[in-house]
Amino acid sequence: MPQTSEHIERHTLSVLVDNEPGVLARVIGLFSGRGYNIDSLTVSEVSQEGHLSRITIVTAGTPMVIEQIKNQLDRLVPVHRVRDLTAEATSLERELAMVKVRGVGEARVEALRLAEAFRARVIDATRESFVFEITGKSDKIDQFAYLMETVGLVEVARTGVVAISRGPQAM
Amino acid sequence: MTKEMTGAEMVIQAFLDQGVEHIFGYPGGAVLPIYDALFHNNAIEHILVRHEQAAAHAAEGYARSSGKVGVLLVTSGPGATNAVTGLADALMDSIPLVCISGQVATHLIGNDAFQECDTVGITRPCTKHNYLVRDVNDLARVLHEAFYVAQNGRPGPVVVDIPKDVQFATGTYIGRDNIQHKTYRPKLDAEAEKIAAAVDLIASAKKPIFYTGGGVINSGPEASRLLREFARLTGVPVTSTLMGLGAFPAANRQWLGMLGMHGTYEANLAMHDCDVMVCIGARFDDRITGRLDAFSPGSTKIHIDIDPSSINKNVKVDLPIVGDCGRVLGALVDAWKGRGLKIDQGALDAWWGQIDRWRGRNCLAYRYSDTIIKPQYAIQRLYEATKDKDVYITTEVGQHQMWAAQFFHFEEPNRWLTSGGLGTMGYGLPAAIGAQKAHPGSLVVDIAGEASIQMNMQEMSTAVQFDLPVKVFILNNKYMGMVRQWQELLHGGRYSHSYSETLPDFVKLAEAYGGVGIRCDKPGDLDAAIQEMINVRKPVIFDCIVDQQENCFPMIPSGRAHNEMLLSDSAEDLDSAITDEGKMLV
Numbered sequence: 126m127p128q129t130s131e132h133i134e135r136h137t138l139s140v141l142v143d144n145e146p147g148v149l150a151r152v153i154g155l156f157s158g159r160g161y162n163i164d165s166l167t168v169s170e171v172s173q174e175g176h177l178s179r180i181t182i183v184t185a186g187t188p189m190v191i192e193q194i195k196n197q198l199d200r201l202v203p204v205h206r207v208r209d210l211t212a213e214a215t216s217l218e219r220e221l222a223m224v225k226v227r228g229v230g231e232a233r234v235e236a237l238r239l240a241e242a243f244r245a246r247v248i249d250a251t252r253e254s255f256v257f258e259i260t261g262k263s264d265k266i267d268q269f270a271y272l273m274e275t276v277g278l279v280e281v282a283r284t285g286v287v288a289i290s291r292g293p294q295a296m
Numbered sequence: 297m298t299k300e301m302t303g304a305e306m307v308i309q310a311f312l313d314q315g316v317e318h319i320f321g322y323p324g325g326a327v328l329p330i331y332d333a334l335f336h337n338n339a340i341e342h343i344l345v346r347h348e349q350a351a352a353h354a355a356e357g358y359a360r361s362s363g364k365v366g367v368l369l370v371t372s373g374p375g376a377t378n379a380v381t382g383l384a385d386a387l388m389d390s391i392p393l394v395c396i397s398g399q400v401a402t403h404l405i406g407n408d409a410f411q412e413c414d415t416v417g418i419t420r421p422c423t424k425h426n427y428l429v430r431d432v433n434d435l436a437r438v439l440h441e442a443f444y445v446a447q448n449g450r451p452g453p454v455v456v457d458i459p460k461d462v463q464f465a466t467g468t469y470i471g472r473d474n475i476q477h478k479t480y481r482p483k484l485d486a487e488a489e490k491i492a493a494a495v496d497l498i499a500s501a502k503k504p505i506f507y508t509g510g511g512v513i514n515s516g517p518e519a520s521r522l523l524r525e526f527a528r529l530t531g532v533p534v535t536s537t538l539m540g541l542g543a544f545p546a547a548n549r550q551w552l553g554m555l556g557m558h559g560t561y562e563a564n565l566a567m568h569d570c571d572v573m574v575c576i577g578a579r580f581d582d583r584i585t586g587r588l589d590a591f592s593p594g595s596t597k598i599h600i601d602i603d604p605s606s607i608n609k610n611v612k613v614d615l616p617i618v619g620d621c622g623r624v625l626g627a628l629v630d631a632w633k634g635r636g637l638k639i640d641q642g643a644l645d646a647w648w649g650q651i652d653r654w655r656g657r658n659c660l661a662y663r664y665s666d667t668i669i670k671p672q673y674a675i676q677r678l679y680e681a682t683k684d685k686d687v688y689i690t691t692e693v694g695q696h697q698m699w700a701a702q703f704f705h706f707e708e709p710n711r712w713l714t715s716g717g718l719g720t721m722g723y724g725l726p727a728a729i730g731a732q733k734a735h736p737g738s739l740v741v742d743i744a745g746e747a748s749i750q751m752n753m754q755e756m757s758t759a760v761q762f763d764l765p766v767k768v769f770i771l772n773n774k775y776m777g778m779v780r781q782w783q784e785l786l787h788g789g790r791y792s793h794s795y796s797e798t799l800p801d802f803v804k805l806a807e808a809y810g811g812v813g814i815r816c817d818k819p820g821d822l823d824a825a826i827q828e829m830i831n832v833r834k835p836v837i838f839d840c841i842v843d844q845q846e847n848c849f850p851m852i853p854s855g856r857a858h859n860e861m862l863l864s865d866s867a868e869d870l871d872s873a874i875t876d877e878g879k880m881l882v
Contacts, residue, residue: 143478143479146428147416147417147420147428150417150420151420154420154421158421189608189612192608193605193608193609196604196605196607197605199604199605200449200450200603200604200605202424202425202445202479202480203479204479205478205479
């Protein structure tokens with residue numbers, strides 16, 4: 126690709142696919158085979174009767190590469206639709222994380238205070254640990270996890286980004 | 297039509313419903329039920345190859361020469377993995393294939409059973425689509441979908457992997473008319489405003505060029521006819537990729553020859569200097585563009601392609617038109633005629649004047665010898681001897697392939713079968729077998745090299761068994777010629793492992809297979825020997841001993857631009873015919 130001087134953009138793509146065996150492998154294989162980036166990927170069935178799954182991919186590349194990615198995804202046979210949610214100004218993105226923190230005394234109180242500030246919920250507790258559930262944009266979760274490091278962060282599990290457009294229309 | 301039958305019978309029934317007459321295959325444990333169903337059938341002829349790679353290439357040759365879908369049948373494990381090269385080849389060159397592979401029984405999948413491999417996993421990146429059928433009641437739908445996907449949109453290979461228990465199981469068969477694909481609907485027609493914009497650009501051009509590719513051939517004979525008509529109406533010069541040869545007649549004055557790495561001087565310089573480029577069914581491959589940032593820097597580019605992912609992949613174009621080449625060409629012709637458009641004749645004459653000066657350079661010239669056969673001369677004589685016949689040419693990959701593309705001239709589409717994208721040595725003989733099966737009365741010649749031919753030499757046995765009188769015309773220079781050429785030009789003449797040691801005696805080898813062997817090493821004997829080859833109604837290996845040192849020119853070295861071509865030192869240097877501006881480009 127000669128356009129290396131072009132700037133790299135991050136895009137969130139929604140891909141509606143037939144929920145059939147191997148469809149995720151096709152999508153992932155396309156990214157690895159053609160050297161595209163995957164920053165985040167989520168997939169789940171969204172229509173049982175229609176056997177449809179929705180894949181949300183966060184990827185990065187030059188505008189020409191992003192266009193390529195969309196076209197390459199669109200030509201996979203089980204793909205119904207590809208939508209670039211970043212190209213449309215009004216879309217919503219959320220990620221869920223579970224954050225495990227270990228500590229006693231003041232650190233434990235501080236963890237709870239921070240969780241309240243971030244509107245994270247306690248979903249598990251022992252005398253020396255908490256598991257928080259937090260939802261929000263990825264950078265909010267990054268920030269929460271970063272702050273928890275000072276009070277005893279043990280581990281984080283994140284879902285990756287899901288996204289949807291604003292307004293009444295489907296993708 | 298719905299009917300109860302076994303999975304194996306469904307495969308045969310689906311072939312019949314899809315109009316399949318010939319299949320190429322090789323039996324094995326996991327496809328025995330299908331072979332058993334085939335045993336009771338007389339409508340479909342099975343051609344037994346000697347290696348599954350050849351089944352795929354034969355199906356490609358069959359498809360490419362006939363416009364139909366090529367079909368192959370292979371067993372699980374090694375049967376499927378052997379076919380992979382042919383599938384990848386068909387994907388790169390957009391050839392419609394349906395490959396039926398046997399698989400171990402469903403309850404054994406994942407257990408490392410005998411002759412098990414993850415066929416859908418292995419073939420996923422080298423097919424257009426693939427299926428593993430776990431339920432016999434899905435099988436008929438999948439089979440019909442496979443044929444639909446293989447030939448619609450940008451054609452390509454489709455694998456249907458069928459476990460052995462599914463082949464034995466009984467289920468409901470449904471006919472092809474009851475099937476509609478859920479998602480796959482390629483866009484065929486272009487928007488009217490894009491057609492209008494395209495003809496406006498072409499009409500306002502001073503130095504236009506049509507750069508055509510395999511898409512024109514894949515679109516069917518009507519696309520080639522429309523290309524000719526549009527070229528005639530506009531007067532625009534036409535060049536083509538390796539895959540597109542024959543879509544435009546080589547005898548036409550508007551034909552510039554092939555472009556790209558071993559394309560003609562006039563085609564490449566016209567591409568470099570043009571002001572409006574119309575790319576029709578080609579994909580700006582690296583063999584075509586050379587150095588990308590120096591590729592046709594001053595031109596406005598129109599790109600017609602059925603595959604949206606081909607557009608803006610390598611080269612940013614100004615007017616993308618997604619659609620079938622034939623349909624879009626039809627719309628362009630209608631718009632051009634309807635509006636009575638015309639290119640500025642003065643500018644077009646000046647452009648042709650420039651092109652004629654480039655042509656005057658005679659870039660394909662070589663030094664004739666009367667003691668040793670020059671490979672170019674051999675192709676020229678073969679062409680002269682066969683041009684008035686009903687001839688199909690296949691090739692292997694290497695120097696001989698490029699010389700064939702340069703010196704054999706095609707007037708019609710579907711006559712030239714070569715491995716372009718993947719560059720598969722060993723393609724030519726099985727492809728010739730496939731083409732001969734599709735056209736039993738025609739002359740089919742595999743222009744080969746002595747190295748490539750040994751990659752699928754075993755198929756001589758197939759040709760003899762099925763009475764397919766293909767001609768293997770070997771340009772024998774005792775080297776992997778293209779490798780040797782690159783080593784000479786780029787690696788200081790260190791010919792690392794490119795010499796063909798201990799070659800077989802090809803004449804005896806042909807006889808051992810039950811064919812006919814002919815050897816020729818003198819230019820004076822060549823015409824008679826070629827005539828002898830043509831007259832034999834049997835498979836022939838023609839061992840044409842040629843100059844070992846000859847290199848294939850012109851050549852754009854990798855990473856260089858169109859105007860940095862290397863020409864043969866024997867190309868006529870017609871100084872006076874080239875302007876100062878032209879000299880700058882040499």
